[in-house]
Amino acid sequence: MKVDRIDRGILVALQRNNRIPNIELAELVGLSPPACLKRVKRLREEGVIVGDVSIINPELAGNTMTLIVSVEMERDRADIYQVFRTSILKAPEVTQSYQISGSYDFMLVVTVKDIQSYEHFVERVLHTDLNIRKFHTSVSLRTVKFSTEIELEE
Template sequence: MAELDKFDYRLLELLQENSRMTGNELADKVGLSSAACLRRVQRLRETGVIERDVAVVSPKVFGKRMMVIVLLTMERDRPDRYILMREEFAKMPEVVQCHHVTGAHDFVLRIQVSDMEEYSAFVERVFHEPYIKRYESLAVLGSLK
């Protein structure tokens, strides 16, 4: 991986906020020429520092106004289920993020649904399996960052 300097880190911060910034916009904020900024961004992409550019679409466009964070704990005697759960979560449209984590819980999920009724149906469909020990739901009131 490429050696990064303060200009690279600043470019990465800016691009995480808006990956469509022009060379001129980047130059104004970083203190390098537009061409230098664009060369650096290209190098960051080619070396894998920037893995991909994505569009962050508001879930509200699809009527998914409610976000729930779920802390999921599996039964410890079923390690075979971890791989299967990851595969299942990847297929579920409600699950927009899934993290396999250390600590008291096994998975942290970000669920996007239209309302509590849809979330309730999701819970009934997914979380009442014998290999799931417990889950904790955290309804998101607002996002700061």
């Protein structure tokens, strides 16, 4: 994936607002509208842009609690990790999941309506996986920063 200065400008603008009209985007990065559209299409085809989404307020669904769950597996084996990853992909409460290094093997971001919903998630997903040694839950008191933008180097 090779991107130049103009591609970076396009990517920065689209990370902030992917609904910006092509004419405005072209003007912003100093291209003609057809050339800009061609670059955006190439960035999508090459997998530089992997998706276009609308981020909604989780409270709209009644999900007012965000929990950070650290999970330690019983053993360090690829097959056990794969089974866990598969179960997490099916759990709608999990909005982010990371396989990590350190004391824990996975870190999950779980968004639910209330503590009872979280308990249901724990019983359905975590307590049924016999390969989990332990997990630790932290409750988010407030969102300090949430962004999907990544910084692009020159």
